Amino acid sequence: MLNKEKTTGIFVAVSGSDTVGDGSFEDPFATIPAAQAMVRKMIENGGLTQDVTICLREGTYYQKEPITVTPADCDSKYTVTYTSYNDEDVRIVGGLPVTGWTDADGDGIFEADITGFGSVYALYENGVRLQNARETDWQNKPVRDPSHLQAVYGSATSWFGEVLKVSELTGDSIRTEYRKCDWSGSLQYLQGAREYISEPGEWAVEENRIFYKPADPASLETGEIVAGLADNLFYIHGEAENPVKNIVISGLRLEMNASGENLIAHARANNVTGEYESNLKGLVCIRNAEHITVEHCRMSNAGYLAIVLTEYAQHNLITGNDIRNTGYAGMFLIGENPGSLNYCNKYNTVSGNRIRNVGEFVGHGAGIYLMNSGENRIVRNDISCVPRYGISLKGIRYGVFPDNGLTDVPFDDHWKYNQTTGNFIGYNRIYNTGIRSGDGGGIEGWGMGRDNVIDHNIIYNAYRGVATTGWRGHSIFLDDAAHYVTVTNNIVYDENAVAVNAGIFIKSIGNVVVNNVFDVGYAKSGAADIAPYICPAGNSVFERNIVYSETKGTLNNDGTWTPDGNGDRIMLYFCGSTALDSLDVMNRNLYYNAVGEAQFRVDDQLLTLEEWQNSERNVRRYDADSICEDPLFVDAANHDYRLRPDSPARMLGIQPIETDRIGLPADFRY
DSSP states (O other): OOOTTTEEEEEEOTTOOTTTOOSSSSSOBSSHHHHHHHHHHHHHTTOOSSEEEEEEOSEEEEOSSOEEEOGGGOOSSSOEEEEEGGGOOEEEESEEEOOOOBOTTSSSOEEEEOTTSOOOOOEEETTEEOEEOEESSOTTOOOSOOTTOEEEEOOTTOSOOEEEEEEEEETTEEEESSOOOTTSOSEEEEEOOGGGOOSTTEEEEETTEEEEOOSSTTHHHHSOEEEEOOSOSEEEEOBTTBOEEEEEEESOEEEOOOOOSOBOOSBOGGGOBOOOGGGOOEEEEEEEEEEEEEESOEEEEESSEEEEEEEEEESOEEESOEEEEESSEEEEEESSOTTOOOOOEESOEEESOEEESOOSSOTTOEEEEEESOBSOEEESOEEESOSSEEEEEEOOOGGGTGGGTOOSOOGGGGGGGOOOOSOEEESOEEESOOSSSSSEEEEEEESOOSOEEEESOEEEOOOOSOOOSSOOEEEEEEOTTOOSEEEESOEEEOSSSSOOSEEEEEOSBSOEEESOEEEOTTOTTTTEEEOOOSSOOBOEEEESOEEEEOOOSEEOTTSOEESOSOOOEEEEEEOSTTGGGSEEEEESOEEEESSSOEEEEETTEEEOHHHHHTOTTOTTOTTTTOEEOOOOEEEGGGTEEEEOTTOGGGGGTOOOOOOTTSSSOTTOOO
16 A cells, blocks of 8 residues: 555556646556656656655556666665555566457468567467477478578587577578577577468568467457567666666566577687676666665566676665566576676575576576676575576686686686675575476586575475486586585485486585485485586585485486385495595585485495495595484475484484475465
């Protein structure tokens, strides 16, 4: 309810008028820009004297262009809020309805005029993204208008995927505007030509007309067909020295904006890492801004991202939102590309959001990406059903600094170039990740800065992809140059196969893995792959963890499961000549296999705990005080890993992991 004593209300309604309306409840404006103009005039005339709320009445607001918020639209003291009036159902749609459909040829493929729309790469029917017409057998198939033709790369086991605009189609060969990433796999199909339409639900553009084959032609009269047009829905855009501030976007439905010509992998040629500006488009894009809040919004069908925080972005709050069905990822926090010394993207909070079914276009899609963004709190989010990662922290590893133009940088000085540092990733529930990738993970880091903390997360089913004898991934995936990461109080498990290689990957410097629960019933290498390579490694800790299994049957090399067998399980795996020297401390862990033998794999050797403790290869006396006993969980079969009062784990100094605050808060709206 609007507090008239503390807030100025400006009203907008689809039935209003920008001509005769004055923004009052009785005579609202028709458009959000008209309300913005009124706020801007108030600011120009001496500044705001109290908070302002732009109250949107129920209905759908179609936007061909972004709602742009600049420093002229904000106040240094008072807040400007964009919200629905009394929680009415307000939809802001980043496109325009397509009408006037006809089936001139009677072949079930309808067409409509889209003159004036501009380039269209996204079409939605009743809030569902439609499939651009695709063709796997495209060689030597004539295309009359190739202007919207795109090549789609990336298989189910590729590390990346891409959608690249085709600049030339000649017989059985193509050329794309951008060079394909080395890790994006093979060409899967071409899309975007009228000649490729064959299945119901497919569409394409030819010249100034759009073609669509509906499953039910009646839906063209009774439903809503929207062409996504706006690159961003809300574009909050300031300058680093003059940021936008004190803006709130609350309680809105933000839907269906544009897709573009290209969606390019950030793993570039010749070991260069950097995100492309053309990918950084969102339902809300926050660029050079501080103290911005995006809360309690339902966000769906973004062409690229639901929310972007880029360049200077500090002290912003993203909370309580329901995010689904994006082309690339749920959120992206990025300052400047790795290698910059301008540390400007930091101190943001991403809390209590549900992110699901994102990354629909590319195999490297993630719930949340952080790249050159530090000292953020990523807490109490629920992230599921993503192609590769739940949360990913990115930078560039020191070994490829010269390839990225950074020469003669001493190792001890390289951290300032990798600013994904000091982040707290805690109390999140992350599951069903790694669906379309060669190495998925719940929480992942590659080449980021130091001193990140991963604490009190529940991560399960971190690889849901295809069975493969090669790489599948890790629940907590500390990949190349993930140095000085603290991993504490996490619960990691798989409900069935195909599963991850291991619960965690330890291969870098100063990884501290303490007081976690790893249920390794379906993990081929158990709790940890301890496998240093490529980057410097050492000084890590694996202490006071519980490693447990009660799964019968046999795990196969491809991650699948066979119900017969003795149920033996590997607790962890030391791989390579340097692995046994990479830990400073490994002790006071509890290992237990309820239905078979608990084994330790040291390269090609399989050892019991006693054999491992006394092995001549165990020169550092790892696990000297560790035990192999039932941890006495409350109900491990139903993934309740709380410790009973008489648990022997307590005698090792292992502390119970409190789970009440993990995941979405009880007051999450959706």
